[in-house]
Amino acid sequence: MSVRAEFTGRRIIEEGVNVNSQGQREPSPKENRYATLDEARAAIEGLRDVDNTKLMAIAKFFSQTRLSGDTSEAEDLLQEAITKTLAGTRRWNRSVTILKHLDRTMESDSSHIAGKRAAHPTVAIRTGKREPKSVRADVRTKIDAAEEVEKILAIFRNDSPAMDVLQLRGDGFAASEIRLKLGISEAEYETITRRIRRHLAKRLT
Amino acid sequence: MNRNEHDRNKMSEALRDLLLEASEDDLRDAFANAGEDFDILAARGRSVVERALASAEDSSEVENLHRGLGVLIQLLRRKKRLSLDELATEARVDVSEIRGIEHDATFDANPRTIYQLEQYFKLPSRSLVLLSGAVHVEHDVQEEVVRFAASATEMNKLSREEKKELNRIVKFLQEYTDR
Numbered sequence: 585m586s587v588r589a590e591f592t593g594r595r596i597i598e599e600g601v602n603v604n605s606q607g608q609r610e611p612s613p614k615e616n617r618y619a620t621l622d623e624a625r626a627a628i629e630g631l632r633d634v635d636n637t638k639l640m641a642i643a644k645f646f647s648q649t650r651l652s653g654d655t656s657e658a659e660d661l662l663q664e665a666i667t668k669t670l671a672g673t674r675r676w677n678r679s680v681t682i683l684k685h686l687d688r689t690m691e692s693d694s695s696h697i698a699g700k701r702a703a704h705p706t707v708a709i710r711t712g713k714r715e716p717k718s719v720r721a722d723v724r725t726k727i728d729a730a731e732e733v734e735k736i737l738a739i740f741r742n743d744s745p746a747m748d749v750l751q752l753r754g755d756g757f758a759a760s761e762i763r764l765k766l767g768i769s770e771a772e773y774e775t776i777t778r779r780i781r782r783h784l785a786k787r788l789t
Numbered sequence: 790m791n792r793n794e795h796d797r798n799k800m801s802e803a804l805r806d807l808l809l810e811a812s813e814d815d816l817r818d819a820f821a822n823a824g825e826d827f828d829i830l831a832a833r834g835r836s837v838v839e840r841a842l843a844s845a846e847d848s849s850e851v852e853n854l855h856r857g858l859g860v861l862i863q864l865l866r867r868k869k870r871l872s873l874d875e876l877a878t879e880a881r882v883d884v885s886e887i888r889g890i891e892h893d894a895t896f897d898a899n900p901r902t903i904y905q906l907e908q909y910f911k912l913p914s915r916s917l918v919l920l921s922g923a924v925h926v927e928h929d930v931q932e933e934v935v936r937f938a939a940s941a942t943e944m945n946k947l948s949r950e951e952k953k954e955l956n957r958i959v960k961f962l963q964e965y966t967d968r
Contacts, residue, residue, distance in 0.1 A: 625845075628838060634813040636834025637820075637827055641808050649801070659837050666841035671848070683809050733801050753806060754799030777807055781819035784804055789825040 618675040625670055627682040635683060642687050644788045646694040649732040651701075665689035739783045745776050746783075850931060851922035852894040857934030857958075858920035859891045860941045864955045865910050866891075868947055880909040897922070916962035933961055 619627070631639075639662055647658035665686045668674035676685045740746040745766070752762045763773050811819070817827045866876045866887075873891070877884035882902045889896035898921055907917045919926050920934065937958045941951055 625842075628842065631835075631838055633828070633831035633835065634816060636838060637816055637831045638809055638811070638834075640830050640834040640837070641816075642805055645805060645808075655833075659833065662834070662837045663841045663844075666838060667844055670841065670845040681809075684806075687805055687809060733797050736804070737797070737800055750800045750803045751796075753803035754796070778815065778818065780804070780807055781811055781815060782822045784808065785816075785819035785825060786823040789820070789823045 617678055619678050621670070621672050624672075624676050624682070627676075628666055628670065631682075638683060639686055641785070641788055643690055645736075645784075646690050648788065649736065650694040650698040661690050661694055662686070664693060668693075736784070736787055739787060740780065743779065745772075746780050749773070749776050750780065853931055853935050853938075854920050854922045854926065855890075855894040855896065857938045858898075858917065859894065860938045861917075861920065861955070861958060862887070862906060863891045864941060864947060864951055868952070868955065876909075880905045882906065912959065913963040913966045915966050916959075919962065919965070930965060933958070 640658065643658035643662040644655065646661055647653055647655070651657050651661070665674070668689060669676055669682075669685065674685075674689045676682060680688070737747075737750075740750065745768075748766055749762055752765060757765065759773060763770060766773075768776075808816075820827045820830065866873070869876075871879065873887050874884050877887050880887075882905045883899075886898055886902040890898050890902070900918075900921075900923070903917045903921050903923075906912075907914065918924060919930065937954060940954050947955070
């Protein structure tokens with residue numbers, strides 16, 4: 585990958601696409617709200633190890649909460665999300681980072697596959713077709729996504745600061761607003777979010 | 790969607806956002822605490838990304854070959870002054886296959902269709918297999934096919950230029966399959 589592609593890709597990943605020289609996000613005309621295929625490719629080629637780790641963790645999250653829980657299925661889910669973005673069948677909205685776009689794509693795809701599997705348990709991720717039962721013998725015939733997410737959230741049931749942070753984040757509050765609402769310092773907030781990540785990482789392994 | 794499901798989805802997204810926003814140090818700490826190796830997970834992710842990028846490259850090469858196949862079949866059909874249905878009947882293939890080949894670069898023709906068309910048009914053996922994308926082809930073949938597809942045009946009757954291009958590509962495919 586060329587140096588230019590890496591630089592362009594990094595900037596696209598970290599800042600979103602429409603950032604001016606002062607680092608301010610610029611409003612996009614309606615017709616330019618989606619990144620081009622070249623921009624998407626540059627962003628994906630510019631992914632670093634930390635980004636790849638995040639994407640694998642997200643893929644495993646969906647695999648565990650909506651699919652069979654296999655790591656190979658998590659990899660298929662991620663590969664399919666990237667492939668669709670490169671092909672333009674899932675367009676990247678410039679208002680979010682490439683990582684968030686891939687997160688949303690995996691969320692949508694895993695939900696779609698889970699729905700199809702409710703009727704046909706052996707549906708494969710990348711082809712959308714049924715595989716022979718002997719190949720996917722370990723697929724659960726009934727995936728209760730709600731139950732799986734509940735199991736993950738149950739980790740924090742006895743940790744009310746963590747639940748408060750997650751609920752406020754879910755309601756759209758920024759970190760500074762959450763600290764104000766909960767009356768906690770930046771250091772306390774970092775401690776809580778570190779705890780949440782540790783619990784989540786443990787659950788995903 | 791009921792309120793509980795809505796809340797669950799929002800909190801699920803909040804969890805994922807905390808992962809997405811984490812620094813490398815935060816993630817290393819989180820996964821080390823879970824007994825998972827950050828670098829192994831990163832390598833796995835990198836491998837998936839590379840596979841997706843390679844697959845995208847392969848797709849565009851195959852589509853170029855398919856375009857060449859579509860143009861070639863169309864020219865050969867028009868040379869014989871056949872409609873899509875007539876060619877399908879004469880070559881004993883499904884008309885939807887002919888339509889897919891001529892108009893959709895992402896269409897994967899049935900191997901039997903490819904064989905039947907080769908036989909019907911008396912083309913060199915395996916020449917259409919090369920254009921179907923079923924086997925790997927050298928870069929010079931791809932270049933030739935792209936050049937051919939770009940130079941052929943849509944007309945009811947083949948122009949002298951189109952006949953010339955048609956003869957040239959068939960000769961090229963003959964020489965390639967004879968290697």
